[in-house]
Amino acid sequence: MEVALSRGADLGLTEEQQDFARAVRDFCARECGPGRLAELTAGFDDLHNSGIARRMAELGWYGVAVDEAYGGSGGGLLEACIFLEETARGEAPIGAYAVTLIVAGALARFGTEDQKQRLLGHVAAGGALAIAMSEPEAGSDVAALKTRAERSDGEWVLDGSKMWCSYAHKAMEILIVCRTGRGESKHEGLSMIFVPREAEGLTVTPIETLGGKETNELHLEGCRVGADALLGEEGHGWTQLMAGLNYERVILAASALGLAQRAFDEALAYAGERRQFGRAIGSFQATQHKFADLATELVQARLLVRAVASMTDAEPERMLPQEASMAKLACTELAKRCALEGMQIMGGYGYATEYPMERYLRAAVVTTIFGGTSEIQKNIIAKTLGL
Ligand SMILES: Cc1cc2nc3c(=O)[nH]c(=O)nc-3n(C[C@H](O)[C@H](O)[C@H](O)COP(=O)(O)OP(=O)(O)OC[C@H]3O[C@@H](n4cnc5c(N)ncnc54)[C@H](O)[C@@H]3O)c2cc1C
Numbered sequence: 001m002e003v004a005l006s007r008g009a010d011l012g013l014t015e016e017q018q019d020f021a022r023a024v025r026d027f028c029a030r031e032c033g034p035g036r037l038a039e040l041t042a043g044f045d046d047l048h049n050s051g052i053a054r055r056m057a058e059l060g061w062y063g064v065a066v067d068e069a070y071g072g073s074g075g076g077l078l079e080a081c082i083f084l085e086e087t088a089r090g091e092a093p094i095g096a097y098a099v100t101l102i103v104a105g106a107l108a109r110f111g112t113e114d115q116k117q118r119l120l121g122h123v124a125a126g127g128a129l130a131i132a133m134s135e136p137e138a139g140s141d142v143a144a145l146k147t148r149a150e151r152s153d154g155e156w157v158l159d160g161s162k163m164w165c166s167y168a169h170k171a172m173e174i175l176i177v178c179r180t181g182r183g184e185s186k187h188e189g190l191s192m193i194f195v196p197r198e199a200e201g202l203t204v205t206p207i208e209t210l211g212g213k214e215t216n217e218l219h220l221e222g223c224r225v226g227a228d229a230l231l232g233e234e235g236h237g238w239t240q241l242m243a244g245l246n247y248e249r250v251i252l253a254a255s256a257l258g259l260a261q262r263a264f265d266e267a268l269a270y271a272g273e274r275r276q277f278g279r280a281i282g283s284f285q286a287t288q289h290k291f292a293d294l295a296t297e298l299v300q301a302r303l304l305v306r307a308v309a310s311m312t313d314a315e316p317e318r319m320l321p322q323e324a325s326m327a328k329l330a331c332t333e334l335a336k337r338c339a340l341e342g343m344q345i346m347g348g349y350g351y352a353t354e355y356p357m358e359r360y361l362r363a364a365v366v367t368t369i370f371g372g373t374s375e376i377q378k379n380i381i382a383k384t385l386g387l
Helices: 015-031 032-038 050-058 077-091 095-109 113-124 237-243 245-273 284-314 321-345 359-370 374-384
Strands: 129-132 148-152 155-162 173-179 190-196 202-207 216-228
Touching: 015 050, 077 095, 077 245, 077 284, 095 113, 095 129, 095 202, 095 237, 095 245, 113 129, 129 237, 148 173, 148 321, 155 173, 155 190, 173 216, 190 237, 190 374, 216 374, 237 245, 245 284, 245 321, 245 359, 321 359
Parallel strands: 129 173
Antiparallel strands: 148 155, 155 216, 173 190, 202 216
16 A cells, blocks of 8 residues: 555655655665664664664764754755654664754754764764753753752862753763752743763763663763853853744654554555455454544644744754744654554554554553653643643
8 A cells, every 4th residue: 555645754744854854764675674673773662773874874864953063964854854764763763863863952052063063063973962951850840850960179079969951871861851940930040051971970870761871860070170161151041941942842753753654554555455354354344544644643743743844944043942842742742653553453463562563552651651752642632722
């Protein structure tokens, strides 16, 4: 069955963008197909393979959305979304990429020339970066974070605990959001400071999750870094975080969209092959309607992601809280629905670890939690409606 619309390459993209999507898709099919994926991910436990990341960087793909002056290959958030969607759909084991791109965005906006040369160059070469905002007692209420950085002998000294720092174990440096001053509100006195993963006083401890080795707890104890590790302005951490929200939400949305499409593709292929009562299960109207609904939602979600990415590329300074939250909410909830429906469509085989659907479901359930839960996205959307 031809799935041209749900493949999405032709939804408002230029010829060049479609060629890019096709090239990424072909690479994933060739290099990361079912036969190779288990080997590339140590049995699906380590979802970031540095070798694959480096090879994609050699093709210029890691440099998408990175300025050419820093080793990037140009392009904007829309091109990054195409890459994120296709790599998620193609199961490329580059789990650290999305969070790396979020940090690269902050660097591009607020980094010094020296920070950009060093760290954006690292990204364009296939390297990873991480960001630590969340803490044991600061999740959705992230501004309640307590990790502190004090000035001492021209350096910053950091103390505190961070939770859920994704791919810190792969990152060269971690952007720590911390408190450097006291303000009247919890949003004041926050700053962003880069800490090398190997810095003395920083401990990175993996957290066991449904998704394997992806996220970590960090402990900072008297961790010293140079004064030049500060990103942007001291005390402006909250405004700097807010400035990156369009970017962050669209990045997470595009990855979830790729995952949603992957689960859909898998279920569709299965429904064409599996026969019961003498006919393919895809010939039952009950199954067809599930696919029709999901295919429609996939196209809607893709158009939304691309619209918000294009608006952000056109006006990088413009805050789009409603649209960006809608994109994150729509794509992540859709990823969950596609994987759940996919499992139902595949029956017992969807539940078996021999088939990939249970893995897609495990990957999908966390997307509505990280980067701001669905409830928080709905709060933001409701606020933009004046409620
Ligand atoms: C795998 C994974 C990777 C992550 N990666 C990173 C990372 O790289 N860097 C980073 O800084 N953080 C990261 N996070 C943290 C993530 O952003 C938080 O988990 C998320 O913001 C929710 O915080 P919490 O888990 O503390 O849940 P809580 O904030 O305790 O929320 C629990 C429940 O209460 C609901 N709730 C809370 N407040 C409200 C409200 N005002 N209205 C309605 N409902 C509400 C939530 O929606 C949720 O259902 C990651 C998390 C996970 C699980």
